[in-house]
Amino acid sequence: MSDQVAVEFKDVSRVFSIQQENQAGSVRAVDHVSLQIQDGEFFSLLGPSGSGKTTCLRMIAGFDRPSDGEILLYGKDVSRLPPYERDVNTVFQDYALFPHMSVGENIAYGLMIKKVAETERNKRVDEMMDLVRLPGFAGRKPAQLSGGQRQRVALARALINHPKVLLLDEPLGALDLKLRQQMQVELKFIQQRVGITFIFVTHDQEEALTMSDRIAVFSQGKIEQVGTPAEIYEHPTTSFVAGFVGVSNLVSGEVAKRITGSEATFSVRPEKIHLATANDKVESDMFSADGKVRDVIYLGLYTRYLVELDGGGDLVVVEQNLKTTSMDVMKIKNQNIRLFWKKEHMRYLGDQK
Amino acid sequence: MINRLSTYLYLRPRLILLLLLLPPLIWFLVVYIGALIIMLVNSFFYLDGFTGQVVHQFTLQTYAKLLIPTNLQIFFRTTLMALTVTIACIIIAFPLSYYMARFASPRMKTFLYLAVTLPLWSSYVVRVYSWKLILAQEGIISWFARLLHVDGLLTWYLSSKLLGGPSLAVSVTGIFLVFVYIWLPYMILPIQTALERVPKSLIEASGDLGANPAQTFRNVILPLAFPGVIAGSIFTFSLTLGDFIVPSLFGNSSFFIGKAVLTYQGTSGNIPLAAAFTMGPIVIMITYLLIARKLGAFNAL
Numbered sequence: 263m264s265d266q267v268a269v270e271f272k273d274v275s276r277v278f279s280i281q282q283e284n285q286a287g288s289v290r291a292v293d294h295v296s297l298q299i300q301d302g303e304f305f306s307l308l309g310p311s312g313s314g315k316t317t318c319l320r321m322i323a324g325f326d327r328p329s330d331g332e333i334l335l336y337g338k339d340v341s342r343l344p345p346y347e348r349d350v351n352t353v354f355q356d357y358a359l360f361p362h363m364s365v366g367e368n369i370a371y372g373l374m375i376k377k378v379a380e381t382e383r384n385k386r387v388d389e390m391m392d393l394v395r396l397p398g399f400a401g402r403k404p405a406q407l408s409g410g411q412r413q414r415v416a417l418a419r420a421l422i423n424h425p426k427v428l429l430l431d432e433p434l435g436a437l438d439l440k441l442r443q444q445m446q447v448e449l450k451f452i453q454q455r456v457g458i459t460f461i462f463v464t465h466d467q468e469e470a471l472t473m474s475d476r477i478a479v480f481s482q483g484k485i486e487q488v489g490t491p492a493e494i495y496e497h498p499t500t501s502f503v504a505g506f507v508g509v510s511n512l513v514s515g516e517v518a519k520r521i522t523g524s525e526a527t528f529s530v531r532p533e534k535i536h537l538a539t540a541n542d543k544v545e546s547d548m549f550s551a552d553g554k555v556r557d558v559i560y561l562g563l564y565t566r567y568l569v570e571l572d573g574g575g576d577l578v579v580v581e582q583n584l585k586t587t588s589m590d591v592m593k594i595k596n597q598n599i600r601l602f603w604k605k606e607h608m609r610y611l612g613d614q615k
Numbered sequence: 616m617i618n619r620l621s622t623y624l625y626l627r628p629r630l631i632l633l634l635l636l637l638p639p640l641i642w643f644l645v646v647y648i649g650a651l652i653i654m655l656v657n658s659f660f661y662l663d664g665f666t667g668q669v670v671h672q673f674t675l676q677t678y679a680k681l682l683i684p685t686n687l688q689i690f691f692r693t694t695l696m697a698l699t700v701t702i703a704c705i706i707i708a709f710p711l712s713y714y715m716a717r718f719a720s721p722r723m724k725t726f727l728y729l730a731v732t733l734p735l736w737s738s739y740v741v742r743v744y745s746w747k748l749i750l751a752q753e754g755i756i757s758w759f760a761r762l763l764h765v766d767g768l769l770t771w772y773l774s775s776k777l778l779g780g781p782s783l784a785v786s787v788t789g790i791f792l793v794f795v796y797i798w799l800p801y802m803i804l805p806i807q808t809a810l811e812r813v814p815k816s817l818i819e820a821s822g823d824l825g826a827n828p829a830q831t832f833r834n835v836i837l838p839l840a841f842p843g844v845i846a847g848s849i850f851t852f853s854l855t856l857g858d859f860i861v862p863s864l865f866g867n868s869s870f871f872i873g874k875a876v877l878t879y880q881g882t883s884g885n886i887p888l889a890a891a892f893t894m895g896p897i898v899i900m901i902t903y904l905l906i907a908r909k910l911g912a913f914n915a916l
Contacts, residue, residue: 325819345822352823358816362838371834372824423824 266301266336268427268459269322274331276317291317292328293483299427299461299476301336304453306462306470309480310506318480319429319463323352336426351420352429355436357412359404365391365415366400372423390418393452410441417452427459434469446472467507471495479503495531501611504529509578511535512611517575521549527611532580534607537567538600550602551577558595565591569601577601651897658890669886677887681895686875690895693872696787697855700794701848704802707795708847709840712803716810731800739797743860746793750783750865757782780867789865794855801850809843810836838911845907852903856896872896 276292292314299305307315320326321333324345333341340348351372359368366387367374373383391397394414404412413433420428430449434442450473453460464470470477471491479486479494479502487494487503498504501512514527522528536542544550556576557568565586567579579601583591624631661677663670680686715727734742749755760766773779773786780786813836821831859873866874872895880889907913 323819323823325823344827345819346825346827350823352820354816354820356814356816358814358820360817360820360835371821371826375825375830375834419824 270334306474313480314483351425708802712807752782802847805846
């Protein structure tokens with residue numbers, strides 16, 4: 263990974279005009295986004311549907327153009343260039359394999375367009391098929407492949423062109439959980455091997471955390487936060503990020519004042535909160551709260567407790583079942599209990615309620 | 616009662632299939648295949664020129680008569696006409712279909728659908744006759760040519776021995792124009808349907824992989840729209856091949872297949888020769904479909 267900037271968004275906006283019931287209106291799909299993606303990075307655009315992440319990706323690919331602002335690819339403004347003049351390739355959500363071509367022809371398409379000689383073409387197709395672990399599939403038609411195999415063909419078809427940046431638009435969305443987890447590891451492995459910048463769009467926070475070097479969290483056309491997976495998870499800067507990435511308890515107003523003495527908004531992860539036993543003492547670097555266990559959900563690896571605080575408010579607490587059994591955890595239901603957690607895990611999100 | 620019947624049928628899927636297929640099967644076997652077989656059989660009989668009676672006896676002499684130069688010329692002329700009409704229909708239909716499938720707003724698309732199919736709601740004969748008025752010596756086209764002071768050009772064109780005639784209404788060009796007009800919707804609709812089914816992401820993927828719009832058109836859009844073009848051309852080709860009304864109304868004395876069949880069967884009662892004539896378009900169509908298959912028209916089906 264070098265210090266070079268691969269892709270840069272300079273105050274980019276994209277406004278779509280919509281017509282509904284004879285009323286013209288407009289939607290700001292991307293709203294003044296500025297962003298730098300480093301060379302060789304595995305970068306994820308994470309957000310719910312309609313948050314502008316896919317529009318950003320399409321603008322890098324050239325399928326869409328910014329209404330305002332500039333997009334730079336290795337320092338060069340590409341905002342007005344058509345897709346076929348940009349050194350980027352895309353893996354599409356629906357794979358977009360050409361149904362009338364064989365797997366080999368699909369993978370060779372980019373080279374065929376560039377008029378690369380056939381022997382060279384075949385050699386590189388074979389290399390690519392090895393890389394994505396599909397040797398011997400060249401003669402098949404896309405319709406004869408499974409979802410996971412099509413996924414690999416789409417990846418090979420994009421990578422064979424040695425693009426400067428590879429764009430992936432929710433490529434794992436259609437796969438089942440097991441295959442998806444396997445492909446996550448494999449994608450990361452391939453990215454490290456080819457050393458190309460990957461920009462990955464997903465709405466799945468776990469997927470983003472698993473694979474990315476850095477993540478940009480999108481909401482309503484704006485970037486909420488950019489950071490490494492650990493930064494995003496441990497130090498969310500907005501209540502949206504705290505709620506979207508992982509599970510958070512948001513505490514504000516009266517409840518916050520009772521616990522911390524301040525009426526601001528805070529977030530705390532359920533796994534950072536502990537259920538106190540008789541031996542536990544609340545130290546000075548800790549916050550604590552008393553309440554009643556309203557619900558206990560046993561989930562095998564861990565148990566989730568819903569605690570109703572005395573004087574109002576709820577907290578979700580997660581504890582691993584290291585020593586407890588399902589019988590033990592159930593006994594705690596409807597008991598009064600004390601909760602405590604380290605002050606540093608209580609993230610300050612601002613004065614808004 | 617209904618319930619018991621439902622259960623009875625539910626447990627016997629093959630019986631349901633049989634009941635469902637029985638009416639179309641009977642129709643198909645009797646009306647289509649049956650008629651074709653009777654025609655085929657008839658083409659192996661012959662007409663006794665002396666008595667004017669059909670002799671029900673196996674013979675190849677009707678086919679021998681079919682293959683005389685005058686008749687071969689009829690086949691050639693008709694096939695050539697069908698091909699030209701088909702090609703002209705493709706040239707006109709493709710851009711319109713492309714616009715309808717890719718660019719038109721929903722409202723524009725509805726309007727164009729209506730515009731394309733509307734002529735099919737009125738009688739074929741009425742529409743053909745209206746073209747008689749358009750193409751006649753004192754018709755709209757002549758009038759318009761005079762208005763633009765190019766009537767000399769029209770006269771010169773009509774003096775051409777191959778394509779011309781006394782007026783556009785009695786010329787090969789007239790037949791061609793009316794055929795293209797009449798069969799165009801049958802070309803537009805299948806091409807439009809095929810283009811509509813090409814996902815937008817395929818076109819984006821092609822551009823993404825470095826293909827400019829012309830290359831994308833040649834490598835992705837055209838191959839995927841090809842089955843639609845073939846489907847449309849089957850309509851225009853076979854319909855032109857068999858039609859007898861247009862050549863009768865707009866043609867001169869030179870025969871087309873349909874007109875020949877009508878004359879032999881209707882006027883001179885030579886049913887065996889008429890039947891043999893009809894085998895012509897069938898053979899031409901089969902050849903056409905084989906060529907289309909060779910070109911890969913059905914690969915994407």
